[in-house]
Amino acid sequence: MRYLPLTPDDRRAMLAKIGASDVDALFRDVPKPALAPLSVFNLPDTQGEMEVERALSKLAAKNVAAGAAPFFCGAGAYKHHVPSSVDHLIQRSEFLTSYTPYQPEIAQGTLQYLFEFQTQVALLTGMEVANASLYDGSTATAEAVLMAQRITKRGKAILSGGLHPHYAETVETVAGLFGPMTRSPVTPGSAEDIIALIDDETACVVVQSPDVFGLIRNLKPIADAAHAKGALLIAVVTEVVSLGLLEPPGAQGADIVAAEGQSIGNGLNFGGPYVGLFATREKFLRQMPGRLCGETVDAEGRRGYVLTLSTREQHIRREKATSNICTNSGLCTLAFTIHLSLLGEEGLTRLARINHAKASALADKLAALRGVDVVTPAFFNEFTVKLPKPAAPVVEALAAKGVIAGVPASRLLPHDKGVANLLILAATETNTDDDFAALTKALQEIL
């Protein structure tokens, strides 16, 4: 087996040194009936690299990659162009095959990029501090609600109807153990009355902007109302490129920002791995979940970086930790950091403007089709249209014509009859005029 360096002679020599007759003697603590013969495992035997590559490629070929068709899906995951150097750099052995930087003297590479990542996230979100990432945007949102529950010592959370339904379900599953979760009714494309739901028991209000239908929201009035009742505002961002064009949540009164960072540096990967961004105010630092990297000096006075404030974390605090999280999204944070470094101020703001321009052009084209209404008045690179018939079968019919037309709202909100005809579409820098023409033509044929 090509990955196993020990030869039969090596194994014999090692067993002799140990003084064991055979390898099973080393498993002597295993109860005899539990030691399974190989035949128990009804699985294939070892294969060469070429055979494995063939098998996997066959599976991959059964899928329609986003780059292989006119493509308009968003709703929490976005197709962007990632510069070639990003993937090249993250595959360097020293990044790819290292562990959590518990030995800082020989992990300065990882620690320094985490410090850069934390700074970038703080800058983007307009917040004071950020951690070294969580699993993804949805789990970051759940952690944010738990943190707000700890800070306010209250249980109740109000989840905006525009919060991605998968995020809302993730929050309800975890934070729902510690207090009631209230979802405000969803009306795609319009402001919702979240403020009326805030009361003295409320720990936090969770608002996504742009929301799951693409609508840009002004968080400031909601933040003010939450603060007046002693509650926190948690701002959620699923399309982080939007922060290159839109006012950051930190400038709108957010206390915690939970965001999905996939759009920068990371591929679609059928939903994961992604990278959860988590930022907050300095005063809440010690209630933060997840790893933090901090600056310090070594014994010779040279600047260096270490994991810090670990007294919040499970390996020190055990059941009193702020979270059970152990890993972060290491390599995905690196991809994010490198891509954002390549973009810089000019690149990010240009990229954001291109995305908005593309989506605006698409919205204009679709609005011109008979029976199609654009229902999102303010958006970044994603908006919702109302079709004259249910969107889910339309999307399947368009897929059969080779166009991946977006996400039907009914896939995310299957019980809400009011959203059956709604289709959520995203356009990014990757979309061309030919894509737009293919979509409008195919849509016209079906409607």
Added chain:
Amino acid sequence: MSMNNQGRPSGAGEAFPASIATISGDRGLDHEEQLIFELGHGATGVDLADVKVSDARLGGMRRKGEVGLPGLSEPEVVRHYVRLSRMNYAIDSGLYPLGSCTMKHNPRLNEKMARLPGFGDLHPLAPQSTTQGALELISQLMNWLTTLTGMPAVAMSPKAGAHGELCGLLAIRAAIAARGENRKRILVPESAHGTNPATAAFAGFTVDEVPAKPNGHVDAEALKAKLGPDVAAIMLTNPNTCGLFEGEIIDIAKAVHDAGAYFYCDGANFNAIAGKVRPGDLGIDAMHINLHKTFSTPHGGGGPGAGPVVLSERLAAYAPIPLLVADGKGLRLIEDMSAAPDGTKPFGRMCAFHGQMGMFVRALTYMLSHGRDGVRQASEDAVLSANYILASLKDVMSAPFGDGPCMHEALFDDSFLEGTGVTTLDFAKAMIDEGYHPMTMYFPLVVHGAMLIEPTESESKASLDRFIHVLHTLATEARAKQTERFAGAPHLAPRRRLDETAAARKPVLRWKPEALKAAAE
């Protein structure tokens, strides 16, 4: 271009004293590197058009200020991150004996497969008719995981080991609630990973510690005595964190079940037994599998991981959405709680979308490459290598639980350093100067000054022999009170020991422009 135009071979020259500072601050291939924010100068690393957009559709929310990002060209960015990478230790460059972390070889075929456009460039909410290959891959991986563990079901969405623990405990919570019971206590051995008690608290349970016996095994009698009508579950790691297989596990499982509780197993150490022992045969109800340990998806400097959870018949119905089912037309994801098939009662959702697909591709690639015979051989080699280290070092280092055998990791304590002035930390840091990443130190907590060594199956005998020689010599020197190597080690790494106390006392967690820094002070 540099030329040696004299045609003269260069000689060895005089030794360059380490005390002489270089002009640049770099030392040969060891480069110092500033922060990316200190290197920016208004350049750009991408070529994008300068498109103007109107405010018409921005809802009055256009950004007013700058983000504050530095601007660098592509070559500058590439050099920056290449230089940073060179300050890291990695499996690809050396043996990485971190106990409980399973730092094995990461095959590059796995990386290549994960990047096939059909996987890497596939949207999670693309029409399911266009993602059948991805669903088939998940289905194949589920079959491998359930077959290797002998368990009937698996929840695929947890994103890491601790997330898997949470998933398992939430399934247990749901099962208990379905029985109309209220059980709040979870028993956790004191040798457990920190994630176990943290997860139990995270899932709303209280934690009750079970002591270890002097031989490193969990005290089964003490555990049984703690069982009662308020106990929801036990969380046991097997093989345990002392590197030992809990031989009484079947007996423990029976007692747990008789008391109406569930058995959660921390699968962090599955690499010792994959293809040899099926957890389902031991009476386990739920166990997470760290794909980034046992199945070689890269650790990536701390993630991303993946932690699918296998479930027993008693818990299978409570698995979270999404669920993968086969119907007449192919495979289908059920993404909505109320659409769950009859007989299932999902407890909720662990995360958006369907789990760590990129890791699933890598793990299945590993499995198909190894095959069942290779997976079994890998476990045997991992256990053999750990025992070889234990047998080779037990005369100079102290093994708290006797002569073995151990499973896939060898545990030592610091009693061999008694009276030498050298600590476990010093010993570990001296390994850095020898070109090795230290072992896991001060864990598990049940032995004093613990050093937990997990070599994995990826090392050749020559590599193990060299490692043993280094540790043997270090231990011998320490015991002979030749302690120069240890004081203040490491001496030869990119950094000397870093001041962690100062970092925590006055946290500096981000770069700030000089002006802002000055204003803050």
